[in-house]
Amino acid sequence: MDKDKIDKKDHILDVAERVFSEMGFDGSSTRMISGEAGVNMAMLNYYFGSKEGLFLAVIERKITSFQNILQILGNDESISSWAKIESYIDIYGERVVNHNCFQKLLYQELTMNRRTELAETIRNMLMKSVSELFRIIQEGIDNGEFRKDTDMQMVVSTLYGTKNFILNTPLMSSTMLGYDIQDEKVLEEQFKPRIKKYLKTLLKAYLVNETIMS
Amino acid sequence: MDKDKIDKKDHILDVAERVFSEMGFDGSSTRMISGEAGVNMAMLNYYFGSKEGLFLAVIERKITSFQNILQILGNDESISSWAKIESYIDIYGERVVNHNCFQKLLYQELTMNRRTELAETIRNMLMKSVSELFRIIQEGIDNGEFRKDTDMQMVVSTLYGTKNFILNTPLMSSTMLGYDIQDEKVLEEQFKPRIKKYLKTLLKAYLVNETIMS
DNA sequence: ATGCTTTAATCAATCGTTTGATTAATTTTG
DNA sequence: CAAAATTAATCAAACGATTGATTAAAGCAT
Numbered sequence: 001m002d003k004d005k006i007d008k009k010d011h012i013l014d015v016a017e018r019v020f021s022e023m024g025f026d027g028s029s030t031r032m033i034s035g036e037a038g039v040n041m042a043m044l045n046y047y048f049g050s051k052e053g054l055f056l057a058v059i060e061r062k063i064t065s066f067q068n069i070l071q072i073l074g075n076d077e078s079i080s081s082w083a084k085i086e087s088y089i090d091i092y093g094e095r096v097v098n099h100n101c102f103q104k105l106l107y108q109e110l111t112m113n114r115r116t117e118l119a120e121t122i123r124n125m126l127m128k129s130v131s132e133l134f135r136i137i138q139e140g141i142d143n144g145e146f147r148k149d150t151d152m153q154m155v156v157s158t159l160y161g162t163k164n165f166i167l168n169t170p171l172m173s174s175t176m177l178g179y180d181i182q183d184e185k186v187l188e189e190q191f192k193p194r195i196k197k198y199l200k201t202l203l204k205a206y207l208v209n210e211t212i213m214s
Numbered sequence: 215m216d217k218d219k220i221d222k223k224d225h226i227l228d229v230a231e232r233v234f235s236e237m238g239f240d241g242s243s244t245r246m247i248s249g250e251a252g253v254n255m256a257m258l259n260y261y262f263g264s265k266e267g268l269f270l271a272v273i274e275r276k277i278t279s280f281q282n283i284l285q286i287l288g289n290d291e292s293i294s295s296w297a298k299i300e301s302y303i304d305i306y307g308e309r310v311v312n313h314n315c316f317q318k319l320l321y322q323e324l325t326m327n328r329r330t331e332l333a334e335t336i337r338n339m340l341m342k343s344v345s346e347l348f349r350i351i352q353e354g355i356d357n358g359e360f361r362k363d364t365d366m367q368m369v370v371s372t373l374y375g376t377k378n379f380i381l382n383t384p385l386m387s388s389t390m391l392g393y394d395i396q397d398e399k400v401l402e403e404q405f406k407p408r409i410k411k412y413l414k415t416l417l418k419a420y421l422v423n424e425t426i427m428s
Numbered sequence: 429a430t431g432c433t434t435t436a437a438t439c440a441a442t443c444g445t446t447t448g449a450t451t452a453a454t455t456t457t458g
Numbered sequence: 459c460a461a462a463a464t465t466a467a468t469c470a471a472a473c474g475a476t477t478g479a480t481t482a483a484a485g486c487a488t
Contacts, residue, residue, distance in 0.1 A: 022326075023326070024238065024240060024326055026238060026240035026241045027240045027326065029442080029443065029444080030443080030444060030445085031442085031443085031444090039468085040467095040468060040469055040470080041444090041445090041469095041470095042445085042446080042447090042468075042469070042470090043467085043468070043469090044444095044445095045444085045445060045446080046466095046467075046468080050444080050445080051443095051444060051445090104325070107325075107383070108325060110382075110383040110385075110386055111318070111321075111322060111325075111382045111383060112236070112237065112238055112241065119385065120385075123385060123386050123389065126386065127386075127389060127390075130390060151408070151411075151412045151415075153390050153391050153392070154376070154408070154409065154412040154416075156390065157376050157379050157380050157387065157390070158372055158375070158376045158416065160375075160379050161372070161374075161375035161376040161377070161378060161379030161380070162368070162371050162372045162375040162376065163375070164375060164378070164379055165371050165374050165375030165378055165379070166371050166375070168324075168325045169321070169324040169325060171324070171333065171337060172324055172337050172340065172341075173371065175337065175341060176341075176344060176367050176370065176371070177367050178367070194365070194368070195368065197365075198365045198368040201365075201420065202368075202372065202416070202420050205419035205420045206415065206416050206419045206420065243476080243477065243478080244477080244478060244479085245476085245477080245478090253434085254434060254435055254436080255435095255478090255479090256434075256435070256436090256479085256480080256481090257433090257434070257435090258478095259478080259479060259480080260433080260434080264478075264479080265477095265478060265479090
Protein backbone atom coordinates (compact mmCIF):
# COMPACT_ATOMS: atom_id res chain seq x y z
CA MET A 1 0.00 0.00 0.00
CA ASP A 2 0.94 3.62 -0.48
CA LYS A 3 0.53 4.31 3.19
CA ASP A 4 2.89 1.54 4.23
CA LYS A 5 5.50 2.77 1.82
CA ILE A 6 5.30 6.30 3.12
CA ASP A 7 5.38 5.03 6.67
CA LYS A 8 8.46 3.01 5.93
CA LYS A 9 10.22 5.91 4.27
CA ASP A 10 9.29 8.06 7.22
CA HIS A 11 10.58 5.43 9.58
CA ILE A 12 13.90 5.38 7.75
CA LEU A 13 14.04 9.16 7.91
CA ASP A 14 13.36 9.07 11.64
CA VAL A 15 16.21 6.65 12.22
CA ALA A 16 18.53 8.49 9.86
CA GLU A 17 17.81 11.77 11.60
CA ARG A 18 18.77 10.30 14.92
CA VAL A 19 21.88 8.52 13.68
CA PHE A 20 23.12 11.48 11.67
CA SER A 21 22.59 13.70 14.68
CA GLU A 22 24.46 11.40 17.00
CA MET A 23 27.31 10.38 14.72
CA GLY A 24 27.56 13.17 12.19
CA PHE A 25 27.37 12.67 8.44
CA ASP A 26 30.75 11.02 8.04
CA GLY A 27 30.45 9.07 11.25
CA SER A 28 27.21 7.46 10.15
CA SER A 29 27.30 4.49 7.80
CA THR A 30 24.53 3.36 5.52
CA ARG A 31 24.83 -0.07 7.07
CA MET A 32 24.25 1.32 10.52
CA ILE A 33 21.22 3.34 9.48
CA SER A 34 19.62 0.53 7.50
CA GLY A 35 20.41 -1.92 10.28
CA GLU A 36 18.78 0.18 12.96
CA ALA A 37 15.84 0.92 10.73
CA GLY A 38 15.39 -2.80 10.08
CA VAL A 39 15.49 -2.46 6.32
CA ASN A 40 17.85 -3.70 3.69
CA MET A 41 20.79 -1.50 2.90
CA ALA A 42 19.87 -1.22 -0.74
CA MET A 43 16.58 0.36 0.22
CA LEU A 44 18.31 3.55 1.17
CA ASN A 45 19.65 3.93 -2.34
CA TYR A 46 16.41 2.71 -3.79
CA TYR A 47 14.42 5.35 -1.99
CA PHE A 48 16.85 8.22 -1.69
CA GLY A 49 19.44 7.64 -4.39
CA SER A 50 22.48 8.00 -2.18
CA LYS A 51 23.65 8.65 1.33
CA GLU A 52 23.70 12.36 0.62
CA GLY A 53 20.22 12.10 -0.86
CA LEU A 54 19.04 10.52 2.35
CA PHE A 55 20.66 13.28 4.34
CA LEU A 56 19.00 15.90 2.18
CA ALA A 57 15.65 14.18 2.59
CA VAL A 58 16.04 14.29 6.36
CA ILE A 59 16.69 18.01 6.20
CA GLU A 60 13.98 18.85 3.73
CA ARG A 61 11.30 16.96 5.59
CA LYS A 62 11.59 19.45 8.40
CA ILE A 63 11.82 22.63 6.38
CA THR A 64 8.14 23.06 5.77
CA SER A 65 7.23 23.05 9.45
CA PHE A 66 9.57 25.93 10.17
CA GLN A 67 8.20 28.46 7.78
CA ASN A 68 5.11 30.36 8.73
CA ILE A 69 5.04 30.36 12.51
CA LEU A 70 7.32 33.35 12.84
CA GLN A 71 5.77 35.29 9.98
CA ILE A 72 2.44 35.17 11.74
CA LEU A 73 4.08 36.48 14.88
CA GLY A 74 5.96 39.18 12.99
CA ASN A 75 2.85 40.48 11.32
CA ASP A 76 0.80 40.68 14.49
CA GLU A 77 0.28 44.38 15.11
CA SER A 78 -1.67 44.05 18.31
CA ILE A 79 1.31 43.45 20.56
CA SER A 80 4.48 45.36 21.39
CA SER A 81 7.89 44.56 19.95
CA TRP A 82 9.09 43.27 23.25
CA ALA A 83 6.06 41.01 23.55
CA LYS A 84 6.99 39.61 20.16
CA ILE A 85 10.49 38.87 21.34
CA GLU A 86 9.08 37.15 24.38
CA SER A 87 6.81 35.06 22.20
CA TYR A 88 9.73 34.26 19.96
CA ILE A 89 11.75 33.05 22.93
CA ASP A 90 8.84 30.92 24.09
CA ILE A 91 8.44 29.32 20.68
CA TYR A 92 12.18 28.89 20.40
CA GLY A 93 12.34 27.37 23.87
CA GLU A 94 9.76 24.79 22.91
CA ARG A 95 11.75 23.83 19.85
CA VAL A 96 14.75 23.32 22.07
CA VAL A 97 13.19 20.21 23.46
CA ASN A 98 11.03 18.96 20.66
CA HIS A 99 13.45 19.31 17.76
CA ASN A 100 16.59 18.80 19.75
CA CYS A 101 18.05 16.09 17.56
CA PHE A 102 17.36 17.93 14.36
CA GLN A 103 18.77 21.24 15.49
CA LYS A 104 21.99 19.51 16.32
CA LEU A 105 22.08 17.93 12.89
CA LEU A 106 21.51 21.27 11.22
CA TYR A 107 24.18 23.01 13.18
CA GLN A 108 26.71 20.27 12.65
CA GLU A 109 26.24 20.49 8.95
CA LEU A 110 26.58 24.26 8.98
CA THR A 111 29.83 23.93 10.85
CA MET A 112 31.52 22.19 7.96
CA ASN A 113 31.61 24.22 4.80
CA ARG A 114 31.85 21.39 2.32
CA ARG A 115 28.95 19.90 0.37
CA THR A 116 28.12 23.47 -0.49
CA GLU A 117 24.78 23.04 -2.26
CA LEU A 118 23.36 21.26 0.73
CA ALA A 119 24.80 23.72 3.21
CA GLU A 120 23.39 26.58 1.19
CA THR A 121 19.93 25.04 1.31
CA ILE A 122 20.18 24.90 5.06
CA ARG A 123 21.51 28.42 5.30
CA ASN A 124 18.74 29.89 3.19
CA MET A 125 16.21 28.14 5.33
CA LEU A 126 17.66 29.48 8.56
CA MET A 127 18.05 32.97 7.15
CA LYS A 128 14.29 33.13 6.75
CA SER A 129 13.84 32.86 10.50
CA VAL A 130 16.69 35.25 11.10
CA SER A 131 15.27 37.88 8.78
CA GLU A 132 11.94 37.65 10.53
CA LEU A 133 13.66 38.25 13.84
CA PHE A 134 15.57 41.19 12.37
CA ARG A 135 12.29 42.74 11.29
CA ILE A 136 10.86 42.48 14.79
CA ILE A 137 13.93 44.01 16.41
CA GLN A 138 14.13 46.80 13.83
CA GLU A 139 10.51 47.59 14.46
CA GLY A 140 11.28 47.88 18.17
CA ILE A 141 14.18 50.22 17.49
CA ASP A 142 12.09 52.38 15.18
CA ASN A 143 9.22 52.77 17.61
CA GLY A 144 11.55 53.60 20.48
CA GLU A 145 10.99 50.46 22.51
CA PHE A 146 14.55 49.24 22.00
CA ARG A 147 17.90 50.97 22.23
CA LYS A 148 18.96 52.81 19.12
CA ASP A 149 22.45 51.28 19.24
CA THR A 150 21.18 47.71 19.42
CA ASP A 151 23.46 45.31 17.56
CA MET A 152 20.72 43.08 16.27
CA GLN A 153 22.94 40.74 14.35
CA MET A 154 24.84 39.97 17.51
CA VAL A 155 21.63 39.59 19.48
CA VAL A 156 20.47 36.90 17.09
CA SER A 157 23.86 35.22 17.37
CA THR A 158 23.47 35.19 21.13
CA LEU A 159 20.00 33.72 20.89
CA TYR A 160 21.04 30.89 18.62
CA GLY A 161 24.52 30.50 20.03
CA THR A 162 23.50 30.14 23.65
CA LYS A 163 21.03 27.40 22.88
CA ASN A 164 23.28 25.60 20.42
CA PHE A 165 26.21 25.65 22.78
CA ILE A 166 24.23 24.00 25.54
CA LEU A 167 22.42 21.45 23.42
CA ASN A 168 25.32 20.54 21.17
CA THR A 169 27.78 19.98 23.98
CA PRO A 170 25.52 18.13 26.40
CA LEU A 171 28.29 16.53 28.43
CA MET A 172 30.03 19.85 28.87
CA SER A 173 26.91 21.80 29.72
CA SER A 174 25.60 19.07 31.99
CA THR A 175 28.76 19.45 34.02
CA MET A 176 28.30 23.21 34.02
CA LEU A 177 24.61 23.29 34.80
CA GLY A 178 24.69 20.60 37.45
CA TYR A 179 22.06 18.30 35.96
CA ASP A 180 21.85 15.94 33.02
CA ILE A 181 20.76 17.94 30.03
CA GLN A 182 20.29 14.73 28.06
CA ASP A 183 17.57 13.55 30.38
CA GLU A 184 14.26 14.24 28.68
CA LYS A 185 12.52 15.01 31.96
CA VAL A 186 15.21 17.37 33.20
CA LEU A 187 15.21 19.11 29.85
CA GLU A 188 11.46 19.60 29.92
CA GLU A 189 10.93 20.50 33.55
CA GLN A 190 14.11 22.29 34.49
CA PHE A 191 16.04 23.50 31.50
CA LYS A 192 13.21 24.69 29.29
CA PRO A 193 11.75 27.20 31.76
CA ARG A 194 15.25 28.18 32.79
CA ILE A 195 16.50 29.13 29.35
CA LYS A 196 13.25 30.92 28.57
CA LYS A 197 13.47 33.00 31.71
CA TYR A 198 17.16 33.68 31.25
CA LEU A 199 16.93 34.75 27.62
CA LYS A 200 14.03 37.05 28.38
CA THR A 201 15.84 38.69 31.28
CA LEU A 202 19.04 38.97 29.27
CA LEU A 203 17.49 40.45 26.16
CA LYS A 204 15.20 42.74 28.09
CA ALA A 205 18.17 44.17 29.97
CA TYR A 206 20.01 44.72 26.72
CA LEU A 207 17.23 45.74 24.37
CA VAL A 208 14.63 47.66 26.28
CA ASN A 209 15.01 51.37 26.76
CA GLU A 210 14.77 52.11 30.42
CA THR A 211 14.65 55.79 31.09
CA ILE A 212 16.94 55.96 34.04
CA MET A 213 17.53 59.13 35.96
CA SER A 214 21.19 59.09 36.76
CA MET B 215 68.81 17.03 13.95
CA ASP B 216 66.55 17.17 16.94
CA LYS B 217 65.43 20.61 15.95
CA ASP B 218 64.47 19.51 12.46
CA LYS B 219 62.50 16.63 13.85
CA ILE B 220 60.58 18.86 16.21
CA ASP B 221 59.97 21.34 13.44
CA LYS B 222 58.60 18.60 11.22
CA LYS B 223 56.34 17.28 13.94
CA ASP B 224 55.14 20.77 14.56
CA HIS B 225 54.54 21.24 10.87
CA ILE B 226 52.45 18.06 10.76
CA LEU B 227 50.50 19.25 13.76
CA ASP B 228 49.86 22.58 12.07
CA VAL B 229 48.49 20.89 8.98
CA ALA B 230 46.51 18.36 11.00
CA GLU B 231 44.98 21.12 13.07
CA ARG B 232 43.78 22.89 9.97
CA VAL B 233 42.50 19.79 8.21
CA PHE B 234 40.74 18.44 11.29
CA SER B 235 39.13 21.82 11.80
CA GLU B 236 37.92 22.05 8.24
CA MET B 237 36.83 18.46 7.68
CA GLY B 238 36.12 17.10 11.15
CA PHE B 239 37.75 14.03 12.59
CA ASP B 240 35.92 11.49 10.46
CA GLY B 241 36.07 13.64 7.35
CA SER B 242 39.84 13.88 7.52
CA SER B 243 41.96 11.03 6.24
CA THR B 244 45.52 10.29 7.22
CA ARG B 245 46.44 10.34 3.54
CA MET B 246 45.08 13.83 3.14
CA ILE B 247 46.90 15.16 6.16
CA SER B 248 50.20 13.51 5.28
CA GLY B 249 49.82 14.61 1.68
CA GLU B 250 49.26 18.25 2.54
CA ALA B 251 52.03 18.13 5.09
CA GLY B 252 54.38 16.72 2.47
CA VAL B 253 55.33 13.66 4.51
CA ASN B 254 54.76 9.98 4.13
CA MET B 255 51.59 8.55 5.57
CA ALA B 256 53.47 6.15 7.79
CA MET B 257 55.12 9.10 9.49
CA LEU B 258 51.87 10.01 11.19
CA ASN B 259 51.68 6.61 12.83
CA TYR B 260 55.39 6.63 13.48
CA TYR B 261 55.23 9.94 15.30
CA PHE B 262 51.79 9.83 16.85
CA GLY B 263 50.86 6.16 16.97
CA SER B 264 47.49 6.51 15.32
CA LYS B 265 45.06 8.95 13.80
CA GLU B 266 43.50 9.47 17.21
CA GLY B 267 46.94 9.95 18.71
CA LEU B 268 47.60 12.66 16.16
CA PHE B 269 44.32 14.27 17.02
CA LEU B 270 45.14 14.14 20.69
CA ALA B 271 48.55 15.64 20.03
CA VAL B 272 46.95 18.54 18.21
CA ILE B 273 44.69 19.18 21.17
CA GLU B 274 47.33 18.76 23.84
CA ARG B 275 49.80 21.06 22.13
CA LYS B 276 47.48 23.95 22.84
CA ILE B 277 46.41 23.09 26.35
CA THR B 278 49.38 24.54 28.17
CA SER B 279 48.90 28.04 26.81
CA PHE B 280 45.35 28.21 28.11
CA GLN B 281 45.99 27.60 31.75
CA ASN B 282 47.21 30.41 33.88
CA ILE B 283 46.05 33.56 32.18
CA LEU B 284 42.66 33.53 33.79
CA GLN B 285 43.87 32.47 37.19
CA ILE B 286 46.07 35.52 37.33
CA LEU B 287 43.10 37.66 36.40
CA GLY B 288 40.84 35.95 38.91
CA ASN B 289 43.25 36.45 41.75
CA ASP B 290 43.80 40.13 41.09
CA GLU B 291 42.18 41.92 44.01
CA SER B 292 42.91 45.44 42.87
CA ILE B 293 40.09 45.65 40.35
CA SER B 294 36.32 45.29 40.52
CA SER B 295 34.43 42.18 39.46
CA TRP B 296 33.04 43.97 36.47
CA ALA B 297 36.51 45.09 35.42
CA LYS B 298 37.54 41.45 35.54
CA ILE B 299 34.68 40.48 33.27
CA GLU B 300 35.71 43.21 30.88
CA SER B 301 39.27 41.95 30.89
CA TYR B 302 38.01 38.44 30.36
CA ILE B 303 36.03 39.55 27.33
CA ASP B 304 39.07 41.34 25.96
CA ILE B 305 41.26 38.28 26.35
CA TYR B 306 38.53 36.10 24.96
CA GLY B 307 38.04 38.45 22.04
CA GLU B 308 41.71 38.21 21.16
CA ARG B 309 41.55 34.44 21.17
CA VAL B 310 38.66 34.64 18.75
CA VAL B 311 41.02 35.68 16.02
CA ASN B 312 44.26 34.06 16.97
CA HIS B 313 43.02 30.60 17.82
CA ASN B 314 40.10 30.53 15.44
CA CYS B 315 40.91 27.21 13.81
CA PHE B 316 41.59 25.47 17.06
CA GLN B 317 38.47 26.65 18.80
CA LYS B 318 36.44 25.23 15.97
CA LEU B 319 38.24 21.92 16.29
CA LEU B 320 37.60 21.81 20.02
CA TYR B 321 33.95 22.59 19.68
CA GLN B 322 33.42 20.11 16.90
CA GLU B 323 34.87 17.37 19.00
CA LEU B 324 32.74 18.30 21.97
CA THR B 325 29.65 18.15 19.81
CA MET B 326 30.01 14.42 19.27
CA ASN B 327 29.95 12.44 22.45
CA ARG B 328 31.89 9.42 21.26
CA ARG B 329 35.61 8.77 21.86
CA THR B 330 34.91 9.57 25.44
CA GLU B 331 38.39 9.65 26.95
CA LEU B 332 39.46 12.29 24.47
CA ALA B 333 36.30 14.33 24.87
CA GLU B 334 36.72 14.18 28.60
CA THR B 335 40.23 15.57 28.35
CA ILE B 336 38.88 18.47 26.36
CA ARG B 337 36.00 19.00 28.73
CA ASN B 338 38.21 19.04 31.80
CA MET B 339 40.43 21.55 30.13
CA LEU B 340 37.57 23.86 29.25
CA MET B 341 35.99 23.47 32.66
CA LYS B 342 39.08 25.03 34.15
CA SER B 343 38.38 28.26 32.33
CA VAL B 344 34.70 28.02 33.12
CA SER B 345 35.31 27.53 36.83
CA GLU B 346 37.55 30.54 36.88
CA LEU B 347 34.80 32.59 35.28
CA PHE B 348 32.29 31.26 37.79
CA ARG B 349 34.53 32.40 40.60
CA ILE B 350 34.69 35.91 39.21
CA ILE B 351 30.94 36.16 38.76
CA GLN B 352 30.22 34.70 42.18
CA GLU B 353 32.56 37.23 43.70
CA GLY B 354 30.60 39.98 41.96
CA ILE B 355 27.33 38.63 43.29
CA ASP B 356 28.69 38.35 46.81
CA ASN B 357 30.05 41.88 46.91
CA GLY B 358 26.84 43.33 45.51
CA GLU B 359 28.19 44.42 42.15
CA PHE B 360 26.07 41.90 40.25
CA ARG B 361 22.44 40.92 40.53
CA LYS B 362 21.66 38.33 43.15
CA ASP B 363 19.56 36.28 40.72
CA THR B 364 22.29 36.09 38.10
CA ASP B 365 22.22 32.77 36.24
CA MET B 366 25.95 32.47 35.87
CA GLN B 367 25.91 29.11 34.11
CA MET B 368 23.76 30.58 31.40
CA VAL B 369 25.92 33.68 31.19
CA VAL B 370 28.94 31.54 30.44
CA SER B 371 26.91 29.63 27.86
CA THR B 372 26.05 32.92 26.20
CA LEU B 373 29.66 34.02 26.21
CA TYR B 374 30.95 30.84 24.59
CA GLY B 375 27.87 30.18 22.52
CA THR B 376 27.72 33.56 20.84
CA LYS B 377 31.33 33.37 19.73
CA ASN B 378 31.15 29.74 18.68
CA PHE B 379 28.01 30.26 16.68
CA ILE B 380 29.55 33.04 14.65
CA LEU B 381 32.95 31.47 14.12
CA ASN B 382 31.77 27.93 13.50
CA THR B 383 29.16 28.87 10.94
CA PRO B 384 31.14 31.46 9.00
CA LEU B 385 29.04 31.33 5.85
CA MET B 386 25.86 31.76 7.83
CA SER B 387 27.14 34.53 10.02
CA SER B 388 28.83 36.31 7.14
CA THR B 389 25.43 36.55 5.50
CA MET B 390 23.97 37.80 8.75
CA LEU B 391 26.67 40.28 9.63
CA GLY B 392 27.08 41.68 6.16
CA TYR B 393 30.81 41.11 5.78
CA ASP B 394 33.09 38.15 5.26
CA ILE B 395 33.95 36.75 8.66
CA GLN B 396 36.52 34.47 7.10
CA ASP B 397 38.58 37.41 5.90
CA GLU B 398 41.46 37.82 8.32
CA LYS B 399 41.45 41.59 7.97
CA VAL B 400 37.71 41.96 8.48
CA LEU B 401 37.91 39.68 11.47
CA GLU B 402 40.67 41.71 13.06
CA GLU B 403 39.51 45.23 12.27
CA GLN B 404 35.77 44.93 12.29
CA PHE B 405 34.56 41.86 14.06
CA LYS B 406 36.96 41.76 16.98
CA PRO B 407 36.11 45.20 18.37
CA ARG B 408 32.47 44.63 17.59
CA ILE B 409 32.07 41.43 19.57
CA LYS B 410 34.07 42.87 22.45
CA LYS B 411 31.89 45.93 22.63
CA TYR B 412 28.70 43.93 22.24
CA LEU B 413 29.51 41.35 24.88
CA LYS B 414 30.49 44.05 27.36
CA THR B 415 27.28 45.99 26.78
CA LEU B 416 25.19 42.86 26.93
CA LEU B 417 26.71 41.47 30.10
CA LYS B 418 26.81 44.81 31.82
CA ALA B 419 23.12 45.30 31.17
CA TYR B 420 22.39 41.86 32.57
CA LEU B 421 24.89 41.57 35.38
CA VAL B 422 25.40 44.95 36.91
CA ASN B 423 23.12 46.11 39.67
CA GLU B 424 21.72 49.46 38.71
CA THR B 425 19.77 50.95 41.55
CA ILE B 426 16.83 52.32 39.69
CA MET B 427 14.21 54.44 41.35
CA SER B 428 10.96 53.30 39.85
C1' DA C 429 78.27 -0.04 10.88
C1' DT C 430 74.86 1.28 14.23
C1' DG C 431 70.63 3.67 15.25
C1' DC C 432 67.14 6.90 13.92
C1' DT C 433 64.36 8.46 10.09
C1' DT C 434 61.80 7.89 5.88
C1' DT C 435 59.92 5.42 2.17
C1' DA C 436 57.06 2.33 -0.87
C1' DA C 437 54.30 -1.57 -0.74
C1' DT C 438 50.79 -3.97 1.35
C1' DC C 439 47.33 -5.36 4.93
C1' DA C 440 42.56 -6.35 6.44
C1' DA C 441 38.53 -3.79 7.24
C1' DT C 442 35.00 -0.83 6.01
C1' DC C 443 32.96 2.40 3.10
C1' DG C 444 28.88 3.66 -0.28
C1' DT C 445 27.02 1.70 -4.11
C1' DT C 446 25.41 -1.67 -7.67
C1' DT C 447 23.88 -5.87 -9.18
C1' DG C 448 20.75 -9.73 -10.47
C1' DA C 449 17.34 -12.60 -8.58
C1' DT C 450 13.02 -13.02 -6.13
C1' DT C 451 8.65 -11.79 -4.40
C1' DA C 452 4.52 -8.79 -4.11
C1' DA C 453 1.46 -5.70 -6.15
C1' DT C 454 -0.72 -3.52 -10.03
C1' DT C 455 -2.28 -3.14 -14.64
C1' DT C 456 -3.53 -4.97 -18.97
C1' DT C 457 -5.60 -8.19 -21.82
C1' DG C 458 -8.80 -11.80 -23.48
C1' DC D 459 -13.36 -12.57 -13.93
C1' DA D 460 -9.03 -14.80 -14.68
C1' DA D 461 -4.68 -15.18 -16.92
C1' DA D 462 -0.83 -12.75 -18.52
C1' DA D 463 2.20 -8.86 -18.52
C1' DT D 464 4.20 -5.13 -16.21
C1' DT D 465 5.81 -2.55 -12.37
C1' DA D 466 7.35 -1.92 -7.67
C1' DA D 467 9.61 -3.58 -3.56
C1' DT D 468 12.98 -6.28 -1.29
C1' DC D 469 16.88 -9.06 -0.64
C1' DA D 470 21.68 -11.26 -0.31
C1' DA D 471 25.90 -10.84 -2.40
C1' DA D 472 29.53 -8.59 -4.34
C1' DC D 473 31.69 -4.42 -6.35
C1' DG D 474 35.65 -1.08 -6.53
C1' DA D 475 37.44 2.43 -3.75
C1' DT D 476 39.26 4.15 0.40
C1' DT D 477 40.15 3.82 5.12
C1' DG D 478 43.82 3.46 9.13
C1' DA D 479 47.52 0.66 9.98
C1' DT D 480 51.69 -2.26 9.34
C1' DT D 481 55.59 -4.11 7.22
C1' DA D 482 60.24 -4.59 5.54
C1' DA D 483 63.64 -2.32 3.16
C1' DA D 484 66.23 1.84 2.02
C1' DG D 485 68.33 6.38 3.40
C1' DC D 486 71.27 8.86 6.28
C1' DA D 487 73.74 10.96 9.83
C1' DT D 488 77.19 10.12 13.41
